Amino acid sequence: MAYLLALAGNQNCGKTTLFNCLTGSNQHVGNFPGVTVEKKEGTILKQKDLTLVDLPGIYSLSPYTSEEVVTRDFLLKEHPRAIINIVDATNLERNLYLSLQLMELGIPIVIALNMMDEVLASGNVVDYDKLSKHLGVPVVPISASKNEGISELMQHVRQVVQLNTPPAKLDFCRGAVHRAIHSISHIIEDHALETGYPIRFAATKLVEGDEPMRMALRIHETDQHIIDHIVADMEKELGTDREAALADMRYNYIEEICKTCVIKHQESREQIRSEKIDRILTHKIWGIPLFLGIMLLVFWLTFTVIGAPLQDLLENVIEAVTDLLSQALAATHVSPWLQALLTDGVFAGVGSVLSFMPIIVVLFFFLSLLEDSGYMARVAFVMDKLLRKIGLSGRSFVPMLIGFGCSVPAIMATRTLSSERDRKMTIILTPFMSCSAKLPIYGMITMAFFPQHGALVMISLYITGIVVAILSGLLLKTTLYRGNPMPFVMELPAYRLPSARSVLLHMWEKAKDFLHKAFTVIFLATIIIWFLQSYDWTFHMVENSADSILASIGSLIAPIFTPLGFHDWRASTALITGLTAKETVVSTLTVLSGASGSAELSSILSTIFTPLSAFSFLAFTILYMPCVAAFAASRRELGSIRSALGAAAYQTGAAYIAAFLIYQIGRLFL
């Protein structure tokens, strides 16, 4: 018989490290249905009958954030056989707050007391036997990063799975709260049995005033009146409100057991070290320059030092393989269209996308170092004030910054944002940060039209992107994402050395993700574009791409761009091919104009554009929907093709409006 297990715990308590320890690389990453909250699943090593689901890192089972809601729904509806609750032993009070709520679910539970090595090394003590007696569930000391205590943990898990032993103790309360919970338990007993919810958990949530729970239990109005009355009596007796009363009850109980189980002489070595590191990294004056310096270093290392040579190498390999293939195909006398499809369509298309791989892998190596070490939380702390005005928190700064390099990893990096709302908004806004693939387009246009003012044009384009992102943030904040942003009440975890296993697995996961995209969405898109570019409407291959289907579509949509100042079919065609990769705009314009050198290209471009319409074309190019690779990433992270199409439509609309304003207002002055 196969069993489903759930792994639950706070953020920053080593949950991912433990998950990796337990499952190795047997992981499947997806999303919880309907939300962009990551769901990782894996089979436990050497225990094929146990499947473990990694739940999002949360601090409570309140009904407010989507992370908390999916965790609740999963635990209540999927009925896992047992919960492994990982708890940070250096920070026991706050971690046990979630444990007490998990125990109320009545599901067998084992507490994995992580970072026990740090507790001992600092000369502190956590008496886990005593803790286990007080809580009524097994407590196993482990160190996930050192792989210690894992087999003992699994022995206990195996035992509760086999015996199906629920937590032995549920009453952590006394006095007024105790009476309220018990009275309400009696009232809702039938409802809970009928709907399959654990009585104790349901009763506690009703005392807290939990709306989703009240709806789920289908409580009658008369019963609801009695419940309200009981709660009102409790509030009156305690002189506090229902939510505070329960939080207080849990923390009081935890403080009591910590008094008997924990001997803490001093803060742990890691905490003391963190305070010292933060004296520099979040320094009043040096904090921001250091952050920008670190990001600059990561960029330089990724895009110049390591990424670029690897990318060149990979491009050469792909080219060599393509050559080899085309020779082989020519020798076997395969029909020319198939040869062209394979070499010009498949290999050229997927090859150009694959060459992004080194950059993605290297970038995520550095990003997971920054994330796992605890530095990203400091970035949020330092940059929060800047992003708050557009309805985001400091956490979104890093993906946006990566967006200046490449939107694909930037969108992929949003997954570590802890609020779903922030994640979605960041995914929509990030492509407005002008990525490096657009540089060749700037180069081409500035050479032709603004040879003296190249830098000025480029800076103004970057600023255009940022301004549009800010305006979009303000717009989204007041329309689509009007709901309350997740409160910025964030833990600053102690700095820790990231484990090599976690960093490597993270890199591997991102690489796999990208490869998957490259061979599905991107593959299909490049073949379609290749086909449109190589065939005419009678499905004959064309010699000159000016006769292709693509060119006629380009001519068809060209009038749409007349208000933006450019109505030449070559410009609109280039915008379509630019969807495969933005730098393709350059090659398409070159091919379609029939230019044989950069000087000739410049002179032909000046027949297509005026300087003003060239600038408006550039503005449109940086803002309109990102390339298919970025689109595929945003589809993956937003969780549905509809949302991704919506985002793309929004970006293209914003591009149109911005270019329109630039051209029409510019015309008044020029």
Place this chain on the structure above:
Amino acid sequence: MTLDRLHPGGSGIIETVGGEGALRRRLLDMGLTPGTSICVRKVAPMGDPLELFLRGYVLTLRKDDAAKITLKEVVQ
């Protein structure tokens, strides 16, 4: 006195937790319950948010939100 007006290095004991909905619940869940002692360790470079220390861990909170928490027995 409210938490946002505490200078770095200052400390106090939480008296009441205001705010509503998700924010208030989050504050309570993170252990900012009445009677808890709390100190301000630092202010972010741009003057906001605050870095706080309570229940053996470090938390960051915006000043607007900290203004909803009142303190007693304040030591500046």
